[in-house]
Structure formats: structure tokens, C-alpha cells
Amino acid sequence: MAKACYIHIPFCEHICSYCDFCKVLYQTKWVKSYLQALEKEIQVSYHDEILDTLYIGGGTPSSLSYTELEQLLQMLQIFQLSSNYEYTFECNIENIEEEKLCLLKKYGVNRISVGVETANSHLLHVLNRKHTKESIWYKIELMKKMGFTNINVDLMYALPGETLEDVEKDIEFILSLEVPHISTYSLILEPHTKLYIDGVKPIDEDLDFEMYQLIQNKLEQHGYIHYETSNYAKAGYESRHNCTYWDNEEYYGFGLGASGYYDGMRYENTRSFNHYLKGSYRIEEHTLSKLEKMQNEMILGLRKKKGVNREQFMLKYGCKIEEVFPIQELLDAGKLIDQNGFLTIPTIYQYVANEILIYFI
Ligand SMILES: C[S@@+](CC[C@H](N)C(=O)[O-])C[C@H]1O[C@@H](n2cnc3c(N)ncnc32)[C@H](O)[C@@H]1O
Ligand code: SF4
Secondary structure (H helix, E strand, O other): OOOEEEEEEOEEOOOOOOOOOOOEEOOHHHHHHHHHHHHHHHHHHOOOOEEEEEEEEEOOHHHOOHHHHHHHHHHHHHOEEEEEEEEEEEEEHHHOOHHHHHHHHHOOOOEEEEEEEOOOHHHHHHOOOOOOHHHHHHHHHHHHHOOOOOEEEEEEEOOOOOOHHHHHHHHHHHHHOOOOEEEEEEOOOOOOOHHHHOOOOOOOHHHHHHHHHHHHHHHHHOOOEEEEOOEEEOOOOOOHHHHHHHOOOOEEEEOOOOEEEEOOEEEEEOOOHHHHHOOOOEEEEEEOOHHHHHHHHHHHHOOEOOOEEHHHHHHHHOOOHHHHOOOHHHHHOOOOEEEOOEEEOOHHHHOOHHHHHHHHO
């Protein structure tokens, strides 16, 4: 049974040089057909559960016009929400504005996630982002004025030619925005993106690690909890929707390229716009074995700072973690800590968590 739901809106007004997400260039004529197809998909698959979290992501959901946005929000009222739900909307600085924010308020959105990435004008240009430092400041203030208290900003680092000083300036700027949640991502050079095709090379690994540490230190000094590999929040502002993923709980995923986990089955939707419009939504469905579920429980759970709860694991799967996975080797090497009923990756190894997670596959 799912208590969380992700909705994908694939439209973007421009394509960023690093992005490999499922997206298409915004065109009014395509939005109308897309929203119709999305509505059909939801009607067929949603089983009226009461949801704790709803997340509209992209692409760029804020690229929709006012009328299209209202149509989407109205359609999503089909979902039943619990009394203390979290309802997130992802937006870009350049196309979120007062009228759209008003609409989001009216339809109960209570969390905004904004792609800031960097405030450095040269790096914004390299990323093909269309906002400025001033507009970031202005739009975040506007959101606050309109009563949005739960705001996330995405920050990217390890960008082409970026120095430690550049990252420090970005962090100072992000801190000055005084938002309760910050996601930080080291640039991944994905094939098929402009940066990759242009032959841009990743920055030095040691410098990447220094940037990671700098961000961690600065944010922790300012009261942010590093609660997941890439995520920091003030107490009580952890993303409940994303915690569904890391807790290995089930969730719906609707829309082009969306993925979901329902009734023991992981599924992935097509990235083909034409197929989606014709109603053939899914390209892959896989019912998980008990072992696969336990592997996911460890791989996703160990991304969280608090780690995996041993008792929860026992309750869910009827066995102890060490009966399934050879964790003693990791404990002996100090790469896992067994404390207060939780298995955790120690802070010094969090940066290389993937090397540890391999043990669970
Ligand atoms: C799909 S975007 C959605 C939000 C919105 N469209 C935007 O761009 O602001 C989610 C976030 O993933 C991060 N991201 C996307 N591609 C990335 C890449 N290649 N490397 C690192 N982070 C990336 C960016 O921080 C981005 O804000
Ligand atoms: S990063 Fe965001 S705005 Fe840029 S192309 Fe990707 S989804 Fe669209």
C-alpha cells in the first residue's frame, strides 16, 4: 500500500547542459494532451489510499502556464491526503511568479523545491541556466512573504572550472537565503548531455571531496542536519517524501519516465512521449523477491545518517540483518557502526558510501 505519490511534469523552457532527466521542450499544444494522458494513468492505477506525501517534480512543473497549472492541480485533487500531508512542488526561478504561487497555496501545496544550482553568473552560463543571483534572492523572499515556510534549494558543485572559493561563496549565499532544506549534488557528467558531448572532464576527485567536506562543515555549523548523503535540513524539515524512498516504502509514480513501487513490484514508465500519449505507460515491471527487498532496505537505508533500524528490519523480514548479509567484515573494518539498534555508515565513509553498499548486492 502506497502512502506517497510522485507526479512527473516533463516540460522545460530550455535544456540545461548537464541534464539527463526525462524532459521535453515546453510547447502549449503538448501540455494539453499530456495532462489528459496523465489523468487517465492516475484514474486507472490509483486505489484511493490516503497519501502522506505528494510530490510534483520534473522537468519543470513551473513552466506550465497559469491555466495549465490550475488544470493540473485540480486534476490532482483526486488524491486523498492525510491531515498532516506534505505536498511539494518543484520550480525554476525564472518561471515561478506571484500568481502561480497563489495558485499553489490555494490547492494546498506546502513545500517548494527550487533549482538554484549556483549563484555564480559564469557557472550559471556554463550550465545554461536562465536566472541570476538577484532573481534567486527575490523569488525566495516572495515565497516566504506568501507564507511558504518549507522551502528546499538544490545546489550543484564540482562544476567545470569551479574552485573551493567559488563553492564557499555559493554556500554563503545559500545560507543567507535562510531556507530550512538544502540538497547538494556533485555534477555527474551524463552521456548525451551538452557538457559530456563537449568533452568536459570531471574535476579532480580530491577537490570534489574537499568541496563535499566544506559544504558539510559549513551547513552543520549553521544548524543543518546532514540526514542523507546529499541532503541537509533544519530539525523537522527533512523531506518526508524522499524518506519514503530511503525507507524502502512503496510509492506511486505517475507521468512520463516516472518510476514507482507498488504491491511488491517496481515499475518504470516509458520516456517516449508518443507512447505515453497513446496510453502505453509502463516499459518495465519487476516483482521483487524477498532477498531483493532486503538488499534495497540496506542500500537505501544506509544513505540515511541514522542508518537502518535493526528491529524494523526484523519486523519487516522476519530475520536478522547478519543472517542475510556478511556485515561482520564491514563492522571489523570500521565501515559500519552498530549502535543503539541502528546500523550506520560512519561520517568519514559517507562520501564513499557506494563502495560499502556494494557488499549488499
Ligand atoms: C530534475 S532537476 C528538477 C528541478 C528543476 N527542473 C531544476 O532544474 O531546477 C533536480 C535537480 O537534480 C540536480 N541534477 C540534475 N542533473 C544533474 C547532474 N547531471 N549532476 C548533478 N546534479 C544534477 C539539480 O540540482 C536539479 O535541480
Ligand atoms: S535541470 Fe531542470 S530545468 Fe534543466 S533541463 Fe533538467 S529538468 Fe529541465
